Structures are given as C-alpha cells and as structure tokens.
Amino acid sequence: MPKLQEYLPIIGESRLDQLFKIARPLEGRIVQNINSTAVGGGVAEILTRMIPLFRELGIDARWDVIRGNERFFAITKAMHNGLHGVPVELSASDFEFFVETGRANIEHVRPWGDIVFLHDPQPIALVEERGSDGRHWIWRCHIDFTAPQADIWEFLQGYIRRFDAAVFSAPAFSRPLPIRQVLIAPSIDPLSDKNRDLTESEISAVCNRFGLDRTRPIVSQISRFDFLKDPVGVIKAYKMAKKHVDCQLVLAGGGATDDPEGQKVLDEVRREAEGDSDIFVLFLPPASDLAINALQRASSVVLQKSLREGFGLTVAEALWKARPVIASAVGGIPLQITHKYSGILTHSIEGTAFWIKQLLNEPAYAAVLGQNGREHVRQNFLITRHIKDYILLFLSLERPGDVIEL
Amino acid sequence: MAAPLTFQIQLTLTELLGRRARSAAELRDGIRSVPRSSIYYHTHRYLLQHVRESPEPPNDFAYWTTNSLGQHQLGESLASVNTVDFLGLEELRDRFVSILEAQPSSNDGVCVLSPEGLEFHFLACRIFVVPAGLTVCSLPEFRDALTRIPAESLYYHMFVPRFLGAGAPDDFSRWFAAQGRTDVAAALTKLDPYAMTVEGLRRKILDILDQHA
Numbered sequence: 001m002p003k004l005q006e007y008l009p010i011i012g013e014s015r016l017d018q019l020f021k022i023a024r025p026l027e028g029r030i031v032q033n034i035n036s037t038a039v040g041g042g043v044a045e046i047l048t049r050m051i052p053l054f055r056e057l058g059i060d061a062r063w064d065v066i067r068g069n070e071r072f073f074a075i076t077k078a079m080h081n082g083l084h085g086v087p088v089e090l091s092a093s094d095f096e097f098f099v100e101t102g103r104a105n106i107e108h109v110r111p112w113g114d115i116v117f118l119h120d121p122q123p124i125a126l127v128e129e130r131g132s133d134g135r136h137w138i139w140r141c142h143i144d145f146t147a148p149q150a151d152i153w154e155f156l157q158g159y160i161r162r163f164d165a166a167v168f169s170a171p172a173f174s175r176p177l178p179i180r181q182v183l184i185a186p187s188i189d190p191l192s193d194k195n196r197d198l199t200e201s202e203i204s205a206v207c208n209r210f211g212l213d214r215t216r217p218i219v220s221q222i223s224r225f226d227f228l229k230d231p232v233g234v235i236k237a238y239k240m241a242k243k244h245v246d247c248q249l250v251l252a253g254g255g256a257t258d259d260p261e262g263q264k265v266l267d268e269v270r271r272e273a274e275g276d277s278d279i280f281v282l283f284l285p286p287a288s289d290l291a292i293n294a295l296q297r298a299s300s301v302v303l304q305k306s307l308r309e310g311f312g313l314t315v316a317e318a319l320w321k322a323r324p325v326i327a328s329a330v331g332g333i334p335l336q337i338t339h340k341y342s343g344i345l346t347h348s349i350e351g352t353a354f355w356i357k358q359l360l361n362e363p364a365y366a367a368v369l370g371q372n373g374r375e376h377v378r379q380n381f382l383i384t385r386h387i388k389d390y391i392l393l394f395l396s397l398e399r400p401g402d403v404i405e406l
Numbered sequence: 407m408a409a410p411l412t413f414q415i416q417l418t419l420t421e422l423l424g425r426r427a428r429s430a431a432e433l434r435d436g437i438r439s440v441p442r443s444s445i446y447y448h449t450h451r452y453l454l455q456h457v458r459e460s461p462e463p464p465n466d467f468a469y470w471t472t473n474s475l476g477q478h479q480l481g482e483s484l485a486s487v488n489t490v491d492f493l494g495l496e497e498l499r500d501r502f503v504s505i506l507e508a509q510p511s512s513n514d515g516v517c518v519l520s521p522e523g524l525e526f527h528f529l530a531c532r533i534f535v536v537p538a539g540l541t542v543c544s545l546p547e548f549r550d551a552l553t554r555i556p557a558e559s560l561y562y563h564m565f566v567p568r569f570l571g572a573g574a575p576d577d578f579s580r581w582f583a584a585q586g587r588t589d590v591a592a593a594l595t596k597l598d599p600y601a602m603t604v605e606g607l608r609r610k611i612l613d614i615l616d617q618h619a
Contacts, residue, residue, distance in 0.1 A: 014556035018415060021536050146523070171527035174422035181422035183529065392419040396532055402443045403570065405535045 001052040002191040004384075010190050011384050019384065022391050022406060023057035030060045031394065032113025036076065036122035038065045039286050040254060041224070042186060042313050043119050043142055046386070049189040053387055059394075064109040066123045072101045076122045077261060082149035083121070083156075084228060084308035095155055099125050111135070115394055124159045136397040139163045142186065142310045144331040145173035164397055169311040170332045182393055185335060186311045187386035188320060188377070193289035195320055198297055206294035210280055212248060217300040217360050220250035222292050222318075225265040225283070228308045229253075230328075233349050235272045235279065237305065240353035242278075245360045252282035252295055297321050301359050301366065305352055306330055316381045319343065319373030324366035326355045336381065342373040408584035411548065411577070413538035413555050416562035418454070418531045420447070426525040429517055430480060433467060434506035436528050442495045444530040446569045449489055449498065451531075453604060454561055464489065464600055466526070467502055474524040480509050490598045494571050533566060545587065548578075549615045557604045564599050564607065578611070590618045 008016055031054065035043050047063050054061035068076070075094045082088040102125020111129050115136045118124060120143060130137055139160055145168065148156075157177070160166055165180040174181050188195055207214050219238060223229045231251050238249040251269060266283055273279040284291060296302055302318035302325045309331030316336055318325045325343040327333045337343035344355045359366040379385075395404065423440060427433040437445070448466040464485055472481030483505050492498040520526070538559045542548045552560070563577040574580040575595060583591040593614045599607050 012556075014415075014558075017539075018417065018536060018556075018558075022417065022534065168422060171422060171529060172523070172525075174424045174527060176424040181424055183420040183422050388417065389419060392417060392532070392534055395534065396419060401532075402441075403533045403535065403566075406537075 001049065002189075004053060004056050006191055007382075007384050010378070011382065015384060015388075019057060019388060019391070022388065022395065023059055025406060026391065026394055027058035028060060029115065029394070030062060030113040031115045031117055032111065033061065033063045033117045033119065034066060034109055034111070034123045034126065035063075035119035036066050036068065036073075042310070045194075046186060046189075046383070047119075049192060049383055050387060050390075053383070054390075057387075057391075059391070062113060066102075066105040066109055066126070068101050068105075068122070071097060079121055079152055080143060081228070082152040083143050083145060085144075085147035085149070086228070086308070088149065088152075090152065102126055103128065111137075115397065118163075121156055124156060127159050127162045130162055136394075137163045138165050138167060138393065138397075140167040140184075141173065142169060143173075144170075144308050144310050145175065146308075146331070165393065167393065170335060182389075184386065184389040184393065185332065185381060186313055187381050187383045188313055188316045189383045190320060194293050195317055196293070198290075198293055202290070203294045203297050206291050207298050209291075210250075210282060210295075212250065212280065212298065214298060217245070217247040218250055218295075218298055219247050219301045219303060219356055219360075220252065220295055220299040221303040221305060222250070222252045222295055223304060223306075223314050224253045225262045225269065227261065227265055228306060230305045230307050231265065231269045232272050233307075233352075234303055234305050235269070237303070237349045237352035237356060238279070239276075240350065241356035241360075245357050247300070247356070247360060248278040248280065249276075250280045250282065250295055250299070252280070252284055252292065254284045254286060254288060292317075293321075296323060299323055300363070301326060301356055303352065303356075304328065304333065305346075305349075306333070309333055312336065315343070316377050319370070320377045320381075322367075322370035322374040324359050324369040325373060326352055326359070336376070337373070338376075341369070342376045343369055408581070408586075410541045410543045411581045413540040413542075413551060413559050414562050415536045415538045415556060415558045416566055417534040417536060417558065418451075419534065420451075421530045421532065423528040423530055425528045427528070428519045428525050430471065430475065430477060430506055430509055431517070433471070433526055434503055436526070437467065437499060437502050437506070440528050441530055442499075443532070443569075444528055445495045445499045445502075447529050447531045450565055450569075451529075453565065453600070454558065470520075470526045474520040474526070475518050477509075477518060480505075488598070489568075489600045490575070493568065493575065495569065533569065535562065535566075545582075545585075545590070545615065545619065549612065549619075552608065552611060552615070557608075560608055560611075561604055587618070590614065593618065 033047055037044050051061045051063055075098050078088040106129050117138045119140045165182055167182045167184050168174055221234045270281055273281050296318050302323045304312055304315050304327035306328050311332030315325055315327050315333055329345040337345055339345040346352045427436050468481050468485035471477050471484055487501050540551045542551050567576055579591040579594040
C-alpha cells in the first residue's frame, strides 16, 4: 500500500501537511469500521486503501466484517434495491431475520472502538449494543437514498436515530432525522492499480488479451453486473450509435460476495450481446484492477448508464484518466460531472446514443471534457480529501460549536 | 508595535439539515429558520470549490431559483445581493428573506415548483481552524507569506471574520490598520472579494502591497 508521502506530487505539500495537523488530536483513537464484505464493491475497496493511511496518521483504524448466510444477503440485497427506489417485498419475518443476524454478529464483531463506524444497512442492527460507555457511533450510507421504499426506511430509521451522526454521499439522500447528518463524498485512490498511470505497453497487453482492436474506437462501461447499472440499456445505446459510427463496446465488471443477482444479470447481458462480435462482455475476477484501469484508458468514451446510483465512483475513476464520460444524472453522478464542461449527463438510451456519436466524431471536444473532469476529481474526489473529511467528522464528535480551533 | 499576524487555514465539514424547498415560498421559510452556518455555507461555498475557475453565480439561492425554478427575475434579484456590503450573517439573511417576501407566492395563481430531483437542499457547515505555521510582523514578511499560503488560508482571513461577526470585513485590513498602515487597510477594504476567485484575490492583494510598498 502507498505511503502518504507518495500522494505529495498529486495533492501538494499544503494538503498533505493539513492531514497530519488535523489528525494529531486523534492520535491513538480506535476507529472500528464494520461492513458486510471484505472483497468487491466500493465500500470494501475504499476501506482496504484507507485503513493503512489512517494508521500512518496515528489513528488506530480497524476493520471488521459481519457474517451472514444466503438468506441474510438476499434480504440485504432486496433492502438495497428498495432503498434505491426499486419496489421490493420484504416480510415481517425477513426484517426479523435481518435483526437476528445483526444480534448474532455482536458475539463475532463486538463493538469496542472509541468510534464505531458502520457502513451501509447490513450491520446496522449492531447499534442495539450501544451503551452509555462514551463510544461514538457513526452510520455511513453509501446508497442512493433519494426515494427509499417507505417500509424499509421506517425500519432503518429506528436504528439510524441511535447514532451520533449519519453520513451521506449527496444532499438529495438527506432526510429529516433527529441526529447530525454530514455530507461526505466518496473517493478514488490515484495510486491504486485501478487508477495509477499505465504505460502504453501495459494498456496494449490488456487489450490484446481480450481481443480488442485499438485502431478502432472503444466505448466501455466498467461496472458491476447489476440491473441498476442498466447494462442492457448500454448495449441498446451502442447499437443505435453504431448505425452511424464505427466502434466496439466493452461491458466489463465483477461481482461482490454480497450480491446474489450478478449471474442473472450477466446471462441477460450475454443474450442481448449475441451475434455482435464487436461487443465484449468481460466478467472479471476480483483481482482485475489493472485490467479495469487499462480498459478505461483504452476507451474513447466511458459510459455509466446507471438507473440508480450511490455515488458512482466508476465515473470518478474514468474522469481521473481524463476520459470523456457519458453518465446518467442519478445519485452522486451530477456532483462529479457538470454537463458539457467535465462530461455529459444523459437521461435516456437515446440521449446516450446521441452523445456517443457526438464525442466519437469530435475527439478534440471530448478531450477537453476529459481534462476538466480530471482536475475536478483532483480537487474533490481523491482519497486524501475523503480522509480529511472523516477526520473532521471524528473531531466534531468531541468538539461542539460551529467554529472549532485546533 | 502591533501584534504579529499568525496565518490560519480553514477547513470545512459540510452538514445536511434534512430540509428541502420546492418553491420560492419554501425557500424563504427555510432561509428564515436555518442556522447561521447554513446562510454562510450557501453564500460562500462556491469560493473554495472554484479556487481557480470563474465563480458560479454568487449564492446557491440565486442559482437554484434561476436554474431549477426557472424564475430568472427573482434569481437575478437574489444574485444581486452584494455580500460584501453585509458585516453580519443575520443582516444577510434578512436581505434574502425580504427579496423573497416581495415576490408574489404564485405566478398568475400558479405556484412554481421545482421539478422532482431538483429541490433545494439546505446545508450547513462546521469550520475548523488550523495553524498554517506562518507568522509575520511586517509588510515585506506579509507579502512573502501571501505568495506561499494555501488558498484555504487566504480564504479564512478574508471571509471567515464575517461568519464570526468580528466587526471587521477581514483580518488583513484590521491587522494593517493596527500596524499603522491605514493606506493598505483602506485599499484592502475597498476590494470586493466575492467578485473574483480566491487566486484572483491573491493577485489583487499582492498588487495593492506592491503599490504601497
């Protein structure tokens, strides 16, 4: 894992120095992160990178993963979809099973940190263990909360109220709550294999491995195989654009261990792609970060045609590589893209097809979008800014007032 | 001899108030009742988020009214509020409320609502003040430090006093006045820091220092 000093050329001395200054009052504090998967998905990815950096700053960051069986993860997946606004049915018995699993995990993942930091709904029932021992509890929501299903929101709200603070990724996710709510955007790590600079030969090697022709434009969507990412809609948009511009389509992604729907989606995508040898459907194993990086860098245009989105970190990843991005105006994506300045925001398959054609035909304009996007990510969506925001949140738990002098 | 000036850096944690507005009337009611830090946030946040690019419309209220409600005349009225003319946030709040109160609550009997997904979300902030590690005692030292401090430090000294109700528009003019350099203080006070980027402001202050060296 990279050391903080390695971020110096990217963020500058002043920002790096600020991190050490604000972390000093928290030296030795135990921040216990708890989520539901150690591999796959954005939460696991960011925690893997962040924990060593917190430790370098003197904060004793830990990470525990709750356990659950197939039924538990089917329930949490349905809950996830319901919070995204997709209608789902959860019975009283499902909710009860969810709570029981949470309680069973208290034996396995005992909350003991100075700050207990829970991520997403899966481990939320652990807050039942909260006592009057002075520990601070934070709940981090990584999900699009714009239109949560009422019964699921009611159920979760009973737990969320028991935290000191809830953290959301976008203003629209905020709801009336009796506790503090904080806005913290997620981030990418510019030094990870998924985002670091690559040589031309590294990019070509990956493209050759998958049989891609680098002399012809590549349009890609690199995202988990999930209905909410609308991979079938991507294929439809590509087919519309392909009538007028030559290009190849790459749909690449993996699956998380807590997502039982992945295979079903993949099967549907493969059916839709049948008969077109320019469509490459690539199911990537977990250790494919370098391949993802290379595929994004090889792309003339990157898509993120999500129907719902938490934040949509794949957009920041592509922007960091100065790629022109066409993405849906959902979840946190509008925070990353200013339409026609740092990328393109669309609302439909037809709109996406229109902009694929435009950007492939106007590469100079596409390049400007990509460069603006990269600078926006440098200022707002790198891991160092994310760590800074978390530290400020931790500090604010112990220090009241609108102005806090350190 | 006046006290030395110690440079500070401002960092911000953004808070969500869970309150949204769909119409000008709801915006007015929200502005009336949100905490002071929310008024500060919505009238200042763009300054640090766009350090080098041209500033956006000068406050979130104007931007939303124009772009989400489509009420261009009202948006222009809100945009024309000169933040630099207000030494306190309560006065600034009252000005926005009075502009919104002067508007009819409906247009030909139809209340204009923002489209779904484009509601105004009230946010607020907590400010953290961190030492920048630089202290100066004279104009030449100040000038040298000004070329080196990060944007967050320049921002703190030029904008946060307004939030603290410190009775002066900015720290620098106050410090120069205490140094007996009323000429520099007066020139700094004339600046409208809201009408430029933070980096543009840095260049303007350096120009003033060079003119009064």
